[in-house]
Amino acid sequence: IETLEDLKEQLHFVITTVTLEILQRAQEDFIHRVNM
Numbered sequence: 001i002e003t004l005e006d007l008k009e010q011l012h013f014v015i016t017t018v019t020l021e022i023l024q025r026a027q028e029d030f031i032h033r034v035n036m
Contacts, residue, residue, distance in 0.1 A: 002010075
């Protein structure tokens, strides 16, 4: 069974990845609107 620390690390990694993904999409969307 995984320890709580492992789960925390995994969760942190997932949150970071998702956040970066969202920011990247928002940035692309913003640039697209500005160019229009």
